[in-house]
Amino acid sequence: MxxxxxxxxxxxxxxxxxxxxxxxxxxxxxxxxxxxxxxxxxxxxxxxxxxxxxxxxxxxxxxxxxxxxxxAPPPPFEEAGDSYSxxxxxxxxxxxxxxxxxxxxxxxxxxxxxxxxxxxxxxxxxxxxxxxxxxxxxxxxxxxxxxxxxxxxxxxxxxxxxxxxxxxILPILAALIWLSVGRGLAPLTRIAEGLAGRSASELHPVDDGSVPREVRPVILALNSLFGRVAEARDRERSFTAYAAHELKTPLAGLKTQAQIALRTDDQKVQRDALSHISTSVDRTSRMVRQLIDLATVDASQGVATDEPVDIAALLGEVAAELETQLAVNDAHVAVELGDQAQRPAVLRIDRVLLRLAIRNLLENAIQHSPKGGEVRCRVTVRRNEVVVEILDEGPGIPQAEEKRATERFYRGSKVHGHGSGLGLSIVQMALDRLGGSLAFDRGGRWFTARVSFPLL
Amino acid sequence: MRLLVVEDDEILLDGLKVGLQMCGFTVDTVTSVADAQAAVHADTFDAIILDLMLPDGSGLDVLARMRRSGDRTPVLLLTAKDEVADRIAGLDCGADDYLGKPFDLDEVAARLRAIVRRAHGRAIGHLEWNDMVLDPARMSALRDGTAVALSRREFAILQALMEAPGVIQSKTSLEQKLYGWQEEVESNTVEVHIHKLRSKLGASFIETVRGAGYRLRAVP
CATH class of the missing domain: 3.30.450.20 (PAS domain)
Structure with a gap:
């Protein structure tokens, strides 16, 4: 019913x-x-x-x-005609x-x-x-x-x-009940009509002052959902705006530098312009790759395919892949295996997402390393978790900015590198999907990014 | 003409600086809202190129604050957001023009000249003073139909004088139009350029107002 x-x-x-x-x-x-x-x-x-x-x-x-x-019966009385006589x-x-x-x-x-x-x-x-x-x-x-x-x-x-x-009287009573129930439910119909008449962009909350007490929890839940949807929509919008800015700005730079290179007679100016173009293409392609990574993580919702992954092997693989970048920054990557001998660090996990997370963390570490600095990767298997630590000698993320660091396009106030501001948000999203968590730690020479996966 | 470019992408910033210098502008650059506010507070510019998305806020904040304090320096907005609503917001905030990224260097230069011209109340691109015609777009100077060869700085000084004929331009304000922050200003440099201009255009073309500055002589 x-x-x-x-x-x-x-x-x-x-x-x-x-x-x-x-x-x-x-x-x-x-x-x-x-x-x-x-x-x-x-x-x-x-x-x-x-x-x-x-x-x-x-x-x-x-x-x-x-x-x-x-x-013999006595003579009959006059019949009264009553059934009770x-x-x-x-x-x-x-x-x-x-x-x-x-x-x-x-x-x-x-x-x-x-x-x-x-x-x-x-x-x-x-x-x-x-x-x-x-x-x-x-x-x-x-x-x-x-x-x-x-x-x-x-x-x-x-x-x-x-x-x-x-x-x-029963049919009359039934009709009255039917009508009364209808009247009693009129506020619901009114709310439904109000909601049905809305366009997709009208996400303002339903006025909960005038709704009956019984419907209030539903309305409150609905309003909270509206709030979340509006927030997600705003995020999406600002993401589009940011992505447009982040892609069009380097394009504008490329075009301007190209025009300079074309029209100048000064060889030094021309060389500078061309080298700017080359740098910009590198940065932009990293940015494009990260946007694609982000889309990959976004699309992975619900379709993650778990398989056994040897974490240490994956770290080595990613480090090798980043070698070209290492050459530029002159940083050295060392992979330590913790007490790997007793228990190999193998997780049943989505390989693609884990790789994205590790790659972006490692890339950050290398990028923010001082020239000739060292980057250490450490895998530790504990009783109830697997911990991957990536340590670098760079300035790290200030404690105050830790929370915002995983926001999309957030670049930190005093960063000298040329990141897109997407790396950590990719890491965070991938870890959310994988059920892992990210924490930062600073002490002495090292800045540590620590990823832990619970062992079930 | 002296410009302030506010843009956080260093490659684009460098491109604008070098490219606009090639077009005859004097260019100063800053990369954040805070620096931009300090710069417009401390200095005078003929025009400002303003990026909307800056690391510490929106270019519109700089613009709104300028307009509130009565600063009417022409502003050209650069932005990646090219939805109509964004353009309207920018123009309503007091911007003089709007350019979406990526753009053509020549178009930026042309739009800058146009907004500066409009700020001076002129509708046409070239400047005229008696028999002298100056075309900032081509950086050409014609006297009585004959081309006069001028250096970039000589041209800039002549343009500054011709933009407000009859108005006395101080030595400092002329220096500001010639040199950005990083450039070393040699002493007497304005005098040197005035001297060269006089030798090319005639001694009586520019008048020295003792203790105040220079202006074009009404009847040369």
Whole structure:
């Protein structure tokens, strides 16, 4: 049942119906008890009345017996036409067991065999509740009976009078519930309409002041989602703007330098311009490669393919690949293997992403190394993690800028290198995907970038 | 004409400096918002080339602050963002012109001359004074239809005088138009160039106002 309206409708209708039925059952029970009590009292009273009448000799039972009319029913009363009339039947039996007299509605056979009190009997398929009282002075027994069927009809009629209007009202009640639930849910519809009418760029929060308390958590969650989406969109936008700047600026430099080289007659100016062009092409191509790396990491979401990777071997491989860069900066890379002998550092991990992370870290270390400096890579396998450390002798990242260092295009305030500001953000993104973490450490001669992967 | 170029990419900065010098401008360079603000505060420039994305902020901050303090130096914005909204924001902020990267050196020079010209209230590209015609775009000087050969600095001094004829230009303000920060100013250099100009154009062409500076003589 996916509609709240239907759901509420069914629940409300079912509970209303159940309450109604329960009430009817209760009324049935209490009516029955009450009717029983009242009619029993009447039976008792009637029996005693008959008994006292014959004791006063207003009726002579012996004469009546002599008249031998006992077996013939007394002349009928005027029919009242009411279904509840002739409810009571009365018999007077001598203690010897002969019928002295009976009322018009009473059967000819004995209503009951007991001497005193109440009893329920069945005579000719008809059920009776009979009260007996013995009149010892006359030697007769008076029986007054009530047809149970009539009693039940009485109770049934009371319940019917209760249930029939209920059944008639039920459809009206159902319609009212349906409409009320609809009205109750109107704020939801209003919010839905407001949201449906929005364009993709309208990410302002829904006003949570006017929404019902029950919907508030949903609206708050929705607003928080809107906030995150808007943030991501802004990030995307500023990324595009930055990327445009970062790519178009070197292009502008290239073009300007080329124009200078073309129109100058001064050989030195021309040589300078050409060397600037060459440098700019190198930097720009690194920048382009990093943008592609970034796209690779971005695209890797959810499609990472894990395989066993020997970390130390990968480090050596990347170091070899960066050798040309080493030649420029004259830095030396040493790969240390920690306690590799006991336990080789092999991780089940996405090789491409790990390689990107390590390559960018190593590149940074080399780039910021002083001329002829040393870069150390260290792999340590601990009980619950594998740690890769890359140490360099460069100035490192100031503590205050650590947080911003992994932002895209953030270049640090006092950096003399020519980075794109993308390297660390690639590292961070790749590590996020790989479940690793990045930390920096400075002490003495070394600046350390530490990557740790938890061992499961 | 003296320019300030604000750009953080050193290769582009070098290209603009060398290229615009070749076009006859005197060029000073800074690489950050802070340095740019210090420079416009301390010095006077004929025009400013301003990059929008700088490491410590936006070029628009420099521009907005200049305009707030009443500095009306013409500004040419350079930017990689070439969405219309960005251009509008730049122009509304008080920029005189807008150029998207990458650009042509000649176009930068032409636009600079145009915004400087407009700042002086002129619509046409060349300067005229009696029978003298100066074309900054071609760096050519014609006297009575005959070309006069002028050095870069002689041309710059003559241009400064002809841009505001009748106004006295002090020796210092002329020096500023000739030399950037890194260039050593030789003493008497303005006098030397004035002397050379007088020998090429006639002794009475430029008048010395004692203790104040130089101006063009109303009736030579």
């Amino acid at each position: 996916n509609s709240i309206r239907t759901r509420l409708f069914v629940i409300l209708l079912a509970t209303t119906g159940a309450v109604w039925l329960f009430a009817a059952a209760w009324i049935y029970a209490s009516t029955q008890a009450e009717v029983e009590r009242v009619l029993d009292a009447r039976l008792m009273e009637a029996a005693r009345m008959v008994s006292s009448l014959i004791t006063d000799h207003r009726i002579d039972p012996v004469a009546a017996v002599d008249a031998a009319t006992a077996n 002739r409810q009571l039947s009365c018999q007077i039996w001598s203690l010897q067991g002969s019928l002295v007299s009976r009322s018009e509605s009473a059967p000819a056979t004995s209503l009951a065999s007991h001497m005193n009190g109440f009893e329920e009997t069945e005579i000719d398929g008809e059920r009776w509740r009979v009260y007996a009282v013995v009149n010892p002075s006359l030697g007769v027994r008076v029986l007054v009976g009530d047809s149970l069927e009539i009693r039940e009809r009485l109770i049934g009629d009371v319940i019917k009078g209760l249930l029939l209007p209920g059944i008639a």
